[in-house]
Amino acid sequence: xxxxxxxxxxxxxxxxxxxxxxxxxxxxxxxxxxxxxxxxxxxxxxxxxxxxxxxxxxxxxxxxxxxxxxxxxxxxxxxxxxxxxxxxxxxxxxxxxxxxxxxxxxxxxxxxxxxxxxxxxxxxxxxxxxxxxxxxxxxxxxxxxxxxxxxxxxxxxxxxxxxxxxxxxxxxxxxxxxxxxxxxxxxxxxxxxxxxxxxxxxxxxxxxxxxxxxxxxxxxxxxxxxxxxxxxxxxxxxxxxxxxxxxxxxxxxxxxxxxxxxxxxxxxxxxxxxxxxxxxxxxxxxxxxx
Amino acid sequence: xxxxxxxxxxxxxxxxxxxxxxxxxxxxxxxxxxxxxxxxxxxxxxxxxxxxxxxxxxxxxxxxxxxxxxxxxxxxxxxxxxxxxxxxxxxxxxxxxxxxxxxxxxxxxxxxxxxxxxxxxxxxxxxxxxxxxxxxxxxxxxxxxxxxxxxxxxxxxxxxxxxxxxxxxxxxxxxxxxxxxxxxxxxxxxxxxxxxxxxxxxxxxxxxxxxxxxxxxxxxxxxxxxxxxxxxxxxxxxxxxxxxxxxxxxxxxxxxxxxxxxxxxxxxxxxxxxxxxxxxxxxxxxxxxxxxxxxxxxxxxxxxxxxxxxxxxx
Numbered sequence: 123x124x125x126x127x128x129x130x131x132x133x134x135x136x137x138x139x140x141x142x143x144x145x146x147x148x149x150x151x152x153x154x155x156x157x158x159x160x161x162x163x164x165x166x167x168x169x170x171x172x173x174x175x176x177x178x179x180x181x182x183x184x185x186x187x188x189x190x191x192x193x194x195x196x197x198x199x200x201x202x203x204x205x206x207x208x209x210x211x212x213x214x215x216x217x218x219x220x221x222x223x224x225x226x227x228x229x230x231x232x233x234x235x236x237x238x239x240x241x242x243x244x245x246x247x248x249x250x251x252x253x254x255x256x257x258x259x260x261x262x263x264x265x266x267x268x269x270x271x272x273x274x275x276x277x278x279x280x281x282x283x284x285x286x287x288x289x290x291x292x293x294x295x296x297x298x299x300x301x302x303x304x305x306x307x308x309x310x311x312x313x314x315x316x317x318x319x320x321x322x323x324x325x326x327x328x329x330x331x332x333x334x335x336x337x338x339x340x341x342x343x344x345x346x347x348x349x350x351x352x353x354x355x356x357x358x359x360x361x362x363x364x365x366x367x368x369x370x371x372x373x374x375x376x377x378x379x380x381x382x383x384x385x386x387x388x389x390x391x392x393x394x395x396x397x398x399x400x401x402x403x404x405x406x407x408x409x410x411x412x
Numbered sequence: 413x414x415x416x417x418x419x420x421x422x423x424x425x426x427x428x429x430x431x432x433x434x435x436x437x438x439x440x441x442x443x444x445x446x447x448x449x450x451x452x453x454x455x456x457x458x459x460x461x462x463x464x465x466x467x468x469x470x471x472x473x474x475x476x477x478x479x480x481x482x483x484x485x486x487x488x489x490x491x492x493x494x495x496x497x498x499x500x501x502x503x504x505x506x507x508x509x510x511x512x513x514x515x516x517x518x519x520x521x522x523x524x525x526x527x528x529x530x531x532x533x534x535x536x537x538x539x540x541x542x543x544x545x546x547x548x549x550x551x552x553x554x555x556x557x558x559x560x561x562x563x564x565x566x567x568x569x570x571x572x573x574x575x576x577x578x579x580x581x582x583x584x585x586x587x588x589x590x591x592x593x594x595x596x597x598x599x600x601x602x603x604x605x606x607x608x609x610x611x612x613x614x615x616x617x618x619x620x621x622x623x624x625x626x627x628x629x630x631x632x633x634x635x636x637x638x639x640x641x642x643x644x645x646x647x648x649x650x651x652x653x654x655x656x657x658x659x660x661x662x663x664x665x666x667x668x669x670x671x672x673x674x675x676x677x678x679x680x681x682x683x684x685x686x687x688x689x690x691x692x693x694x695x696x697x698x699x700x701x702x703x704x705x706x707x708x709x710x711x712x713x714x715x716x717x718x719x720x721x722x723x724x725x726x
Contacts, residue, residue: 135620135621135623135624135628135634136620136623136624136628136629136630136631136633136634137527137630137631138630138631141630141631145524148524149521149524149525149536152521153536153539153540155598156539156540156543156598156601157539159543159549159552159553159556159598160539160542160543160549160552162552162555162556162564163549163552163555166552166555174562175562177561177562177567178561178567178568178570178571179555179562179563179564179567179568181564226448226449226452227449229445229446229448229449230445230446230448230449230450232445233441233442233445233446234446237439237441237442237445238435238439239435239436239438239439239440239442239443240432240435240436242442245446245450248458249453252453252457253652253653253656254652254655254656254709254710254713254714255461255656255706255709255710256656256657256659256660256709258659258660258682258685258702258705259461259464259702259703259705259706259709260456260457260460260461260464260702261460261685261689261702262460262464262685262689262690262695262698262699262702263459263460263461263463263464263467263699264456264460265690266463266474266695267455267456267459267460282452282455282456283456285449285452285456286449286450286452286453286455286456286457288453288457289603291449291453316441317441317442317445318441318445321445342545342547346547346548348548351690362548366548369551376555379551380552380555383548383549383551383552386546386548386549387542387546387548387549390545390546391538391542391545391546394538394541394542394545395538398534398537398538399534401606402537402606402609402610402613403610404610405603405606405607405609405610405611406610406611406613406614408603408607408610408645408646408649409607409611409643409644409645409646409648409649410645410648410649410652411645
């Protein structure tokens with residue numbers, strides 16, 4: 123009988139050594155291509171001025187310094203709106219939008235998944251189909267609607283469109299479908315719990331991984347809110363907007379703008395690292411039945 | 413299920429309409445629960461799309477009452493607007509390269525990293541997902557592909573004597589599209605990628621073992637006969653994510669090429685849309701453009717869903 127390959131005491135099926143070698147090489151190369159730009163960004167942000175303009179450009183830094191970060195901070199403090207205001211705007215929009223999105227989507231997903239009212243399937247179909255378009259298509263008319271509602275140039279102009287996103291609802295509904303058993307809900311109802319109570323104290327604790335996923339998606343979108351057509355008052359503008367202004371100042375601000383980009387990417391990365399396993403768990407039920 | 417059947421028997425004497433009415437009353441709390449989301453969804457997605465269709469037949473400009481102009485906007489788009497044709501062409505080039513490209517890349521990477529140990533896999537996932545996670549991070553290519561000798565790539569190539577003068581990655585008409593496609597692919601391992609990773613983790617090992625017993629000897633056979641058919645739901649979902657994303661890379665061009673690129677290379681429908689929409693405020697015409705974009709997205713998604721539904725059916 124042919125000898126079976128094992129890895130960590132498990133038999134390796136259908137894999138040749140040569141193939142594994144090829145795959146490893148391919149992944150290493152691809153990994154380098156993927157990672158290099160991020161690495162270089164961090165290096166650029168740590169380069170002092172003379173190293174930034176060194177020829178040929180170096181992919182490492184000899185005297186790392188945080189000078190670019192303090193430059194960035196000083197630049198941001200020169201505008202007449204204090205930096206803390208931009209930060210507050212972004213945090214406020216992100217927290218309200220994310221929290222609202224989470225509550226509305228879960229409640230709707232729960233009802234669509236567990237309450238067979240007439241119109242249930244049709245509603246979900248429409249939402250699922252809307253995954254096929256991006257918001258660009260509707261953007262102009264959203265602008266008209268936002269302005270008719272008198273929400274232009276206010277936080278609401280950003281928060282309201284972020285409250286009802288199809289992807290969040292879709293992922294939550296699929297996760298409830300496969301992780302919340304109808305029997306448990308049934309017994310809660312027999313014990314006299316109302317539907318809202320069943321939703322909130324029985325179903326919701328069972329879908330924590332999906333919460334985190336919705337939170338990171340909503341967070342990601344809102345945190346990156348930058349220049350947009352809805353807001354024109356300087357004191358309502360966001361962190362990403364003001365940081366991007368630094369990028370527009372061209373080559374003299376090269377180091378500061380690298381620092382700005384690093385600052386903007388740290389938060390989403392930390393959030394993702396913390397919640398990665400839950401997100402993957404949620405994605406386990408993301409599949410679409412045809 | 414059993415409960416539902418019992419109810420059907422108990423209410424067997426009711427007509428279909430009465431039965432529907434009965435269900436509506438029994439589950440009326442359901443309507444209350446979906447109401448907030450559905451109202452906002454209608455306000456932000458359904459109404460904008462359908463009113464957009466109507467507005468695209470008018471000369472609406474936000475200030476005056478709109479006049480009905482029939483098909484004029486569409487006729488102008490397709491016959492008189494050369495830039496529109498360029499935009500459609502470029503949009504399709506991006507969609508056709510980046511859409512399938514990111515889809516296949518996501519799948520292959522997810523497949524390969526599935527064999528790593530959980531800790532290594534989590535780290536590799538982060539590396540591959542980070543570019544799409546941090547929206548604006550692609551500005552780093554300003555440093556890498558910069559058109560002067562301070563650009564990393566040009567600096568290297570010149571230092572090694574491969575080229576004499578810097579390549580203008582974001583200005584040279586021959587280089588813009590490949591450069592932008594490369595960057596778009598770099599940041600395209602998004603939701604579909606995560607969904608594939610989860611799909612691979614959910615695979616049933618006993619199925620793979622049974623396959624090995626039945627004579628599957630290499631990874632490609634395993635992929636074709638076992639993995640692909642059992643991951644079909646993820647494949648369908650991932651396709652929608654990849655395709656929809658592949659229509660949204662106009663921002664890369666705007667940011668890196670500094671507005672509208674040389675000779676309108678890389679000029680896409682989203683540029684055309686914002687040109688007529690938020691610069692000239694010709695909403696009727698702009699809505700016609702967004703309707704074309706809408707049908708391109710829906711059309712290519714439907715087509716791909718149809719193709720994928722054949723997976724595992726032969």
